[in-house]
Amino acid sequence: MTKYIIRRLIQTIPVLIGVTILVFSLMHLVPGDPAQIVAGEGASEQTVENIRERLGLNESIPVQYGRFLGNAVQGDLGSSVRSGRPVMDEIGSRFWVTVELAFYSTIVAVFLGLIAGIVSAVRHYTLADTSIMIVALFGLSMPNFWFGLLLIQWFAIGNWMPESLEFLKMRPSGWGDSWRQIILPVLTLGTGGAAIIARMTRSSMLEVIGQDYIRTARAKGVSERIVTYRHALKNALIPVVTVVGLEFGGFLGGAVLTETIFAINGMGRLTIDAIRTRDFPVVQGTVLVISVIFVLVNLLVDISYRLLNKRIDLN
């Protein structure tokens, strides 16, 4: 197992090199002169020249890439063009905000999704199943930003709330220690994920419940509850784990809209702001960090396959 993890970590190196090439090319793939774009229209020639100097754009492209990679390996992703602060510092605290948001959202998604999916599968073709699947379809189709706005309308503004329910009132913005700030954005992100996990769990469970070994378990005199949770679920989890991994990655990189609606100062907003202000080093930095996390999450997913089913040969 340890051997496998080490080998997989080594295997991620080419992937990460590929990512750095893509990230690095960002700046050069944008039509026009990057220095001019960064400086903005109407900037003096001197300013443009200074920026070109600062970003090292005078060098040949391979040399620039080599320097970018060399610095990145040492944890130096350059400095923000706008604020002048090192990109790592810019990412710093915001990174943890986004990780927290993604983590809690994943927990909500897994919790709601698994329960809904299992209930749906165990009672398939009943009213419960149909209702859950309709709700899941809504969850799947409703854009995050819309659901987020609805949640703000209902629970943060909450004009409908009688005084006795005022304690339920949430704060509509920011991210911090208070659960009142955390619940709405986590629900916004998590419910969409829950819908996907519910559908995946349902179909996976239905397939497993039809297997011969489930009949064997019943023939042993095992109760339906144990059949579901011990015999079926563990087998059904493998495709679900894949989805959970992908969703966590998606939450990290794709929380932009949720962060914007709830005015959360996370990576998503940092990225969007950087794109809007043509702050290339920051864009490169955020994309790179998210990619690394994504690769690591996928490694964790692969390892958990093996933990679930010893038959899956990691070699």
Place this chain on the structure above:
Amino acid sequence: MSIQGTEDIILEVKNLQTIFKTDTGDVRAVDGVSFKLPKGKTIGIVGESGSGKSITSLSILQLLASNGKITNGEVLYKGDDLLKLTENQMRKLRGNEISMIFQEPMTSLNPVYTVGQQISEALMLHQNMSKKDAFIRSVELLQLVGIPSPDKRVKNYPFELSGGMRQRVMIAMSLACDPEILVADEPTTALDVTIQAQILELIKELQDRLGMSVIFITHDLGVVAETCDYVAVMYAGQVVEYSDIRTLFHQPKLPYTIGLLKSLPRHDIEQDKLEPIKGNVPSPHEMPVGCRFSPRCPAATDLCRTKMPQLETDENGNQVRCWIYTDEWTGEAEVDIYGETRIAKSGGAKTVLPD
């Protein structure tokens, strides 16, 4: 050898009816099946695919798929009707007093648990054993079913074992709680011939040693001849002939049974060619009104085609569902089918199997 009233009957199935709800209407998979299982003996349930033999066994344990339903009948185990028990009471019997092994050893074990965990489960459930005791007993059981180095194998996952080994594990699992009855649903069908013989021998040996009764479901008359004391032949959801093993092979009565025996390749007599039974098992949606075998039966008369015969019991306790052996039979007294002469009323074919 026939089933007399003196024998101790451990399980009696009476007029069992099982239907499956499908999009095209209800399918009667088991339609009035009755048989008795004497204690310590083996009864074979034989039939072609779709004859309802597996559904009969699943009905006994009430392990039918969700669209299956038992609509009528009784399953008397030690005098109690299993069909009247609650699901909880039934669960206490399954894997404990009545256990089952299945056709597909490759897919009948849970891939994510070790064989030890899977055997232990029944022990911990029904015998309140501790995890440790159950583990020790699992090793003993693996040894009992002839698995080499059981202390190592007990920690294996099913995928690490061959088909024959897995079926041995299934048998170990089903024997874990010393069941009174073992239901074996085609336990050797998926295995190759040498392994088949080993597994059959193992079941027989364990039966002798542990004194359990066995319901053996198979389509293979060769397997029946080797293992069973009594045989119920099923056709299209019904028991059509039921007798002790000698009578079935030496004096089969029903044209269908004679046909089955004649289509069996034999090494002990000279056969120019095998006689197949013409036609197919009727579709459950288009069951014949009369005798269900009548469209394929070389001796069928109008009576057979229009009226369903009942399962009649003779003086030896053997049963047959055929008009030929009733007073209502108006056809010829002797009928030749499949090259055999059957003498109506006085007995079945004489020379199917030489002594």
